[in-house]
Amino acid sequence: MPLTVTPQTNATRMSDEAIESKPSPDLHPSRVPRNFTQALSWMGIAICAFGLAHSFQYAVPLLLCYLVALYQLSRLGSSRLSFYAGFLVGTVSYAMHLTFFWNIFGPAAILLWMILGFWIGLFVLISHQLQSWPNKVLTLLPLTLLWLGLEYFRCELYPLKFSWLTVGSRFVEQSFWGTAHLGVYGTGALVALAAAYISSQPERRTFVSLIASTAILGFAGFISKPSEPTALELKHPVHVGGIQLEFPSEREIIRQLNSLVNAHPEVELLVLSEYTIDTAPSTSLLDWCRANKKHLILGGKQAINNTQYRNTAFVIGPRGKIVFTQAKSEPIQFFDDGEPAQSQKLWDSPWGKIGIAICYDLSFSRVIDELIRQGAQILIIPTMDVVAWGEREHRLHAKIAPARAQEYQVPIFRLASSGISQSVTAQGTIAAAAPFPGQGAFIVDTIQASDQGRLPIDRWIAAPSSLLALAACLFLGLQKARHLR
Numbered sequence: 001m002p003l004t005v006t007p008q009t010n011a012t013r014m015s016d017e018a019i020e021s022k023p024s025p026d027l028h029p030s031r032v033p034r035n036f037t038q039a040l041s042w043m044g045i046a047i048c049a050f051g052l053a054h055s056f057q058y059a060v061p062l063l064l065c066y067l068v069a070l071y072q073l074s075r076l077g078s079s080r081l082s083f084y085a086g087f088l089v090g091t092v093s094y095a096m097h098l099t100f101f102w103n104i105f106g107p108a109a110i111l112l113w114m115i116l117g118f119w120i121g122l123f124v125l126i127s128h129q130l131q132s133w134p135n136k137v138l139t140l141l142p143l144t145l146l147w148l149g150l151e152y153f154r155c156e157l158y159p160l161k162f163s164w165l166t167v168g169s170r171f172v173e174q175s176f177w178g179t180a181h182l183g184v185y186g187t188g189a190l191v192a193l194a195a196a197y198i199s200s201q202p203e204r205r206t207f208v209s210l211i212a213s214t215a216i217l218g219f220a221g222f223i224s225k226p227s228e229p230t231a232l233e234l235k236h237p238v239h240v241g242g243i244q245l246e247f248p249s250e251r252e253i254i255r256q257l258n259s260l261v262n263a264h265p266e267v268e269l270l271v272l273s274e275y276t277i278d279t280a281p282s283t284s285l286l287d288w289c290r291a292n293k294k295h296l297i298l299g300g301k302q303a304i305n306n307t308q309y310r311n312t313a314f315v316i317g318p319r320g321k322i323v324f325t326q327a328k329s330e331p332i333q334f335f336d337d338g339e340p341a342q343s344q345k346l347w348d349s350p351w352g353k354i355g356i357a358i359c360y361d362l363s364f365s366r367v368i369d370e371l372i373r374q375g376a377q378i379l380i381i382p383t384m385d386v387v388a389w390g391e392r393e394h395r396l397h398a399k400i401a402p403a404r405a406q407e408y409q410v411p412i413f414r415l416a417s418s419g420i421s422q423s424v425t426a427q428g429t430i431a432a433a434a435p436f437p438g439q440g441a442f443i444v445d446t447i448q449a450s451d452q453g454r455l456p457i458d459r460w461i462a463a464p465s466s467l468l469a470l471a472a473c474l475f476l477g478l479q480k481a482r483h484l485r
Contacts, residue, residue: 090120149469183456290320352449
């Protein structure tokens with residue numbers, strides 16, 4: 001029986017070619033960076049957007065472009081490429097702003113920059129895996145929770161935690177949208193959600209949506225300004241004064257205290273920096289407070305034994321007695337910064353309940369959250385920022401206090417050894433400041449205690465989101481290990 005061959009029609013051949021060239025279901029064909037040049041372009045956009053947003057006030061909306069670019073990099077052809085691209089973007093972005101790490105740690109700074117970059121690479125990697133979900137809309141919530149969870153874990157929970165240069169803190173610091181009640185992590189998650197939605201659109205709509213959204217954010221940030229406190233709100237104010245002194249002698253301390261009191265006799269509470277003294281307060285300092293009828297807060301060391309101590313803020317009362325102490329909760333990693341505090345308590349002062357956190361403590365929401373839960377109405381932050389660390393470090397550190405004041409709705413008085421010292425209202429406005437390096441500079445302000453602080457909304461969802469993000473990492477790791485078998 002002869003073999004019959006059915007000739008292929010043009011329609012049949014076209015159908016076969018369509019099946020063979022059908023794109024992978026996990027990637028939208030119009031959303032994949034097509035080549036190496038396009039991937040480099042998105043990497044450049046991410047790095048430039050991050051750098052500009054953390055350098056200029058009205059460039060903050062560019063952080064939306066930064067996150068959109070990260071989502072685009074998650075659509076590279078393989079998980080490995082996505083991770084490397086995100087890792088490189090993160091490392092370069094953080095290194096640009098944390099150049100002072102080199103002054104402090106030397107060549108080890110490279111490793112620290114890379115550790116920060118790793119978390120961005122991890123986010124891009126997991127986002128790449130989520131592209132396999134058939135319904136792009138359903139991935140929006142997981143992507144948002146992923147960003148929130150990884151950022152909170154990186155900033156608050158693991159041993160090398162570092163909370164500077166987050167997306168949300170920059171928006172809150174600049175009072176964009178008035179979203180401080182969401183918290184720095186909640187605000188960052190909201191921006192991540194917007195970026196994920198924009199990235200889910202067809203390519204032609206992406207740029208239009210991105211440009212329009214960035215413009216709207218910029219306009220909102222331009223017109224949104226924190227409200228100023230009125231004189232009617234100052235029912236029982238406290239007159240606070242501080243002096244920027246770095247490793248002063250006791251004679252210099254007393255001389256400067258006398259100068260401040262002579263220039264501003266109305267000051268009731270004086271504040272000096274972390275590590276102003278190297279021990280507990282001496283008899284001379286106690287006698288000075290008794291003679292001048294003033295309260296004084298200053299940083300020193302409280303010995304535990306012959307080899308250990310706690311970095312401690314001492315409060316000396318007008319009778320020449322130490323009336324309160326609070327140790328530092330989060331000693332700085334890699335530094336001889338003492339043992340962590342065993343507990344946190346409030347000082348029940350004549351002007352209300354005052355929470356004292358030392359320097360780096362203000363960077364961590366977990367530390368300040370506890371003070372707010374206890375009812376803190378004012379936060380006072382003795383801080384040591386060494387002159388040698390440079391102006392960039394001082395300016396970055398100074399961004400924390402305005403963001404925290406808006407989050408918690410409590411005033412903050414932050415006294416740094418060499419600047420930048422700040423008195424920040426509960427609305428996040430810097431009412432008074434002393435410059436860098438500014439040795440011997442005074443900062444004086446009248447502060448009204450808040451009726452009640454608040455915890456931002458994100459505090460209820462950040463920790464669970466971290467657990468979900470870690471679970472996703474574990475699942476993907478096990479899946480990869482099973483594939484290698």
